Structures are given as C-alpha cells and as structure tokens.
Amino acid sequence: MKTPLIEFRNVTKSFGEYTVLNEANLQIYENEISTIIGKSGTGKSVLLKHIIGLLAPEEGNIFFKGESVNEMSRKEWDKCRMQISYMFQNNALFDSMTVFENIAFPLSQTTSLNINEIEKKVLSRIDQMDLSDVVNKYPSELSGGMQKRVALARALITDPAIVLFDEPTTGQDPVRKNVILSMIARYKKQFGFTAVLISHDIPDIFYISDRILILWEGKLDFQGSFEELTKIDHPMMREFKDSIAELSDELTGNISREMFRLRYAV
Amino acid sequence: MKLINNLGSSVIFFVSAFLKIFRPKQIREIVQQVFFIGAKSSNIVMLIGLFTGMVLGLQLFYTLKKFGSEGFLGSVIALTLIRELGPVLTAIMITARAGSAMTAEIGILRISEQIDALYTMRIDPIRYLISPRIAAAIISFPLLTAFFDLIGILGGYLTGVVLLGVNKGAYFYRIDAYVDMTDIRGGFIKSLVFAVLVSTICCYEGYFTHLRTGSYGAKSVGISTTSAVVLSCIMILISDYVITSFLM
Numbered sequence: 001m002k003t004p005l006i007e008f009r010n011v012t013k014s015f016g017e018y019t020v021l022n023e024a025n026l027q028i029y030e031n032e033i034s035t036i037i038g039k040s041g042t043g044k045s046v047l048l049k050h051i052i053g054l055l056a057p058e059e060g061n062i063f064f065k066g067e068s069v070n071e072m073s074r075k076e077w078d079k080c081r082m083q084i085s086y087m088f089q090n091n092a093l094f095d096s097m098t099v100f101e102n103i104a105f106p107l108s109q110t111t112s113l114n115i116n117e118i119e120k121k122v123l124s125r126i127d128q129m130d131l132s133d134v135v136n137k138y139p140s141e142l143s144g145g146m147q148k149r150v151a152l153a154r155a156l157i158t159d160p161a162i163v164l165f166d167e168p169t170t171g172q173d174p175v176r177k178n179v180i181l182s183m184i185a186r187y188k189k190q191f192g193f194t195a196v197l198i199s200h201d202i203p204d205i206f207y208i209s210d211r212i213l214i215l216w217e218g219k220l221d222f223q224g225s226f227e228e229l230t231k232i233d234h235p236m237m238r239e240f241k242d243s244i245a246e247l248s249d250e251l252t253g254n255i256s257r258e259m260f261r262l263r264y265a266v
Numbered sequence: 267m268k269l270i271n272n273l274g275s276s277v278i279f280f281v282s283a284f285l286k287i288f289r290p291k292q293i294r295e296i297v298q299q300v301f302f303i304g305a306k307s308s309n310i311v312m313l314i315g316l317f318t319g320m321v322l323g324l325q326l327f328y329t330l331k332k333f334g335s336e337g338f339l340g341s342v343i344a345l346t347l348i349r350e351l352g353p354v355l356t357a358i359m360i361t362a363r364a365g366s367a368m369t370a371e372i373g374i375l376r377i378s379e380q381i382d383a384l385y386t387m388r389i390d391p392i393r394y395l396i397s398p399r400i401a402a403a404i405i406s407f408p409l410l411t412a413f414f415d416l417i418g419i420l421g422g423y424l425t426g427v428v429l430l431g432v433n434k435g436a437y438f439y440r441i442d443a444y445v446d447m448t449d450i451r452g453g454f455i456k457s458l459v460f461a462v463l464v465s466t467i468c469c470y471e472g473y474f475t476h477l478r479t480g481s482y483g484a485k486s487v488g489i490s491t492t493s494a495v496v497l498s499c500i501m502i503l504i505s506d507y508v509i510t511s512f513l514m
Binding site: 046052054055078081086088090092093094095105106109110158179243 | 291298378379382383385386387388389450
C-alpha cells in the first residue's frame with residue numbers, strides 16, 4: 001500500500017466552542033492533485049493551514065512521509081517545509097512591495113540566486129501569468145483577479161514540490177480560470193508536483209483532480225476519484241445538484257436535473 | 267498572572283529578536299530601519315531639543331539669578347539635558363513618531379496574513395521584521411539623544427547668552443568644567459535601555475495584535491498602537507527613575 005505524503009490521523013481543531021475539525025483523517029498522495037471541496041466556513045482553509053504548520057491540532061497527529069510532525073526536530077520540519085508552498089485565500093501579498101518585488105521576494109530571501117537570475121525567473125513567470133502590464137504596480141492598484149495571479153506566481157516561483165492552493169480560481173474570469181487550472185495540471189505533468197487545492201469550482205475542478213476530498217461536518221467524508229464520487233450519493237453533491245437544477249429550471253425551464261447530470265457527469 | 271505572562275513572553279521575544287540581528291541578509295533591512303527610525307526622526311528631535319534648551323535657558327536664568335549664579339547657566343542646562351531630559355524626551359519623541367508606526371505596520375502585516383505568508387516562505391518573521399527594528403533602535407536612540415543634547419545646549423545659548431546677556435565664555439567654560447564623561451555615559455546608558463524597551467514594546471504589541479481579546483482587525487491595530495505608545499512612555503519614565511537611582 002502506498003504511504004501517503006501527508007496524512008492526518010484523528011485531527012481535531014476548535015475555535016472557542018466551535019469544532020472545525022472533528023477527528024479528521026486525510027491522506028494526500030505524492031504527484032497527485034487532491035481537491036478539497038465543501039461548503040463555505042466548514043474548515044477547508046483550517047485544514048490546509050495545519051499542513052503547513054500555521055495551525056497546530058489540539059488532538060491527533062499529522063504525518064509527513066510517514067513521520068509524525070510532532071516528533072520531528074525543528075530542522076527536520078524546516079526541511080519538510082522547504083518543499084511546500086502556500087497560496088492564501090486572500091492572497092496575503094506584501095502591500096508595500098510591487099508585483100515584481102512580491103514575486104521575487106521568496107527567491108531573494110531564501111535562495112543564493114543573483115539579481116540577474118532572479119529577474120529572469122520572475123519576468124518569465126510574470127509573462128506566463130499575463131501580468132506584464134502591472135510589474136511595477138502595488139497590490140492595492142490591482143483587481144482581485146490580478147492579485148490572485150500574483151499570489152499564484154509567488155507561490156510557484158520557488159518550484160516547490162508540494163503546493164497548497166486556497167481557492168486559486170476565485171474571482172477569475174472563465175478564460176483565466178481555465179488557464180490557471182490547466183497550468184496546475186500541466187505543472188503536475190511536467191514536474192510531477194503534488195497539489196492540494198481548495199475550490200468551489202464544481203464541476204471544472206474535477207477535470208484536473210486525481211482525488212477529491214469532501215469536508216463535511218468536520219470530517220473528510222469522502223476521499224476518492226471522480227469516478228468513485230459519481231457512484232455515491234453524498235449530501236454535499238446532492239445539495240449542489242439540487243441548487244443548480246432548481247436555479248436553471250426557475251430561470252429558463254430548459255435544464256432539467258437529468259440534463260444537468262448528463263452535461264456535468266455528476 | 268497575565269502581567270507575568272506578558273513580561274516573560276516579551277523578554278523571550280526580545281532575546282530571540284536580538285540574537286537574530288547577527289544572521290545573514292540583515293544589513294539592508296537594518297539600514298532601512300535606521301533611516302526610518304533615526305534619520306527621519308532627526309528633524310523633530312532637533313526641533314524639540316532646540317525649544318527644550320531655549321525654555322530651560324529662560325527658566326533657569328531667572329531661577330539662578332535669584333541666587334546670583336546665572337554664570338552657571340551653561341553647566342546647569344548641559345547637565346539637565348545630558349543626564350535627564352535628552353534621553354527621556356528623545357525616547358518619547360521617537361516612540362510617538364517611529365514606535366507607533368512600528369506597531370501599526372507590524373499589526374497590519376499580522377491581520378492581513380502577511381506575517382503568515384513570510385512563515386510559509388520559510389522566512390522567519392522575527393528575523394525579517396523585528397530584529398532590524400530593534401537593531402536600528404539601539405543604533406538610533408543614542409545618536410538622536412546626542413543631537414538632542416547638542417541642539418538643546420545651543421537653544422540654551424540662544425536664550426541665555428543672545429537674549430538675556432549671560433557671558434558667552436562663562437556659558438561654555440562652565441559646561442566644559444562641570445560636565446564629565448560619567449554624565450555623558452549615564453545619558454547614553456539610559457538611551458540604550460529606552461531603545462530596547464520602546465522597540466520591544468512597540469514590535470511586541472504589533473506582532474501579537476491578533477491575540478488581543480475583544481477587538482479584531484483594524485480596531486485591534488488601533489488599540490495595539492495606543493497601548494504601545496502609552497506603555498512605552500510609562501516604561502521610559504519608570505526605567506529612568508530606576509537607572510538614575512543606580513547611577514547616582
């Protein structure tokens with residue numbers, strides 16, 4: 001049996017009286033794109049923050065390549081973190097730095113690359129993200145979608161082995177959303193990286209995901225492939241289908257639930 | 267209990283930040299902070315120094331005149347400034363100008379998850395944000411205090427000698443005769459202690475602004491900033507008394 005790259009065993013986390021994660025068990029495998037879906041406010045970002053160590057579980061254990069994070073020395077944990085990059089839901093761009101400086105910052109602080117090498121790498125990423133017109137602008141001068149792409153460029157600039165994306169396509173137009181999703185899929189193919197995504201872009205996100213995880217009432221209620229997901233009747237998917245089908249019927253009367261099921265294969 | 271907790275964690279916070287001053291890639295950040303805390307505060311510090319010296323010149327002239335000792339004006343102004351008012355007023359001015367900005371800036375970085383972003387990039391936030399500020403304060407406070415003292419003595423000269431007619435030679439001769447290195451050293455020890463206190467309090471309040479109970483977001487940053495300034499001023503005055511007791 002494959003050892004998970006990242007594993008949660010009975011992880012519990014509460015904020016005051018509200019239990020966000022309730023003995024959650026999760027497995028993330030190497031070289032796979034794993035997508036966590038769930039309703040807003042169910043603790044998806046909290047889950048992701050536990051992976052990178054921004055939050056610590058109250059109970060339970062987190063394992064990295066089979067080793068308990070709790071038992072790791074600071075040096076060992078830093079070595080693990082070296083491979084991980086994180087893209088924040090609200091972008092967390094450095095607001096007193098320009099777009100260029102934001103993207104170059106991880107390289108200038110954590111690598112020994114010289115200025116020319118950094119500039120070359122950053123400009124190539126800026127070009128790829130379609131940000132060439134805003135290189136010298138500050139985050140507050142950009143639209144939400146652009147800020148998201150800057151955050152994405154910054155997360156990928158160090159060529160990490162594991163990338164945690166917290167809603168990478170939120171606020172993007174359909175074209176750019178597809179560009180970002182296809183870029184994640186292409187990266188995985190090219191470099192074999194491991195991606196953990198949080199997304200609400202159902203069903204688009206299913207096309208690039210190797211595994212889908214549903215966070216439901218504090219637990220990972222489902223973990224498996226898209227094909228496996230279509231075979232079960234999960235309340236989250238049921239609610240989703242109902243909401244879309246009802247909306248379409250009300251607006252146009254054209255799309256029935258059956259047609260929707262055929263179109264999106266859910 | 268909470269007070270002891272805070273005291274303990276702020277000491278650990280300072281020691282951890284101080285040790286990280288000597289890590290690589292710090293020079294640029296420290297220079298930037300010296301510019302912000304030191305160079306940019308110099309105008310206001312010198313202005314306050316000038317008027318403090320001028321008002322001391324006026325007040326002390328009339329007091330000393332009652333004892334027929336106006337010839338001692340220079341030495342009294344210099345000793346007052348070097349031993350007491352220079353370090354204290356400089357520290358309070360820097361707290362108001364740069365300390366409040368430190369707390370607000372770090373607090374905003376915290377609530378907008380920029381400090382978390384540093385952590386995820388494996389950039390130690392204490393090393394990157396706090397250590398340069400503490401180093402810059404330790405460099406800037408004594409320098410600005412020296413400026414304050416000099417300009418203050420000049421201010422005293424303007425009112426005492428130029429306006430009120432005290433003998434110019436006596437003014438400077440008495441300074442030379444009565445001010446010794448012990449006085450100057452004492453003033454600098456105070457300014458170094460104030461630098462550590464102000465920078466630690468202001469950075470600590472900003473860094474842990476998210477742990478403040480009962481207020482969130484921008485309001486929390488505002489309260490942290492106010493609290494940092496008030497606490498710094500109180501600590502300056504308390505520590506001034508304690509250091510003076512030891513130095514006397």
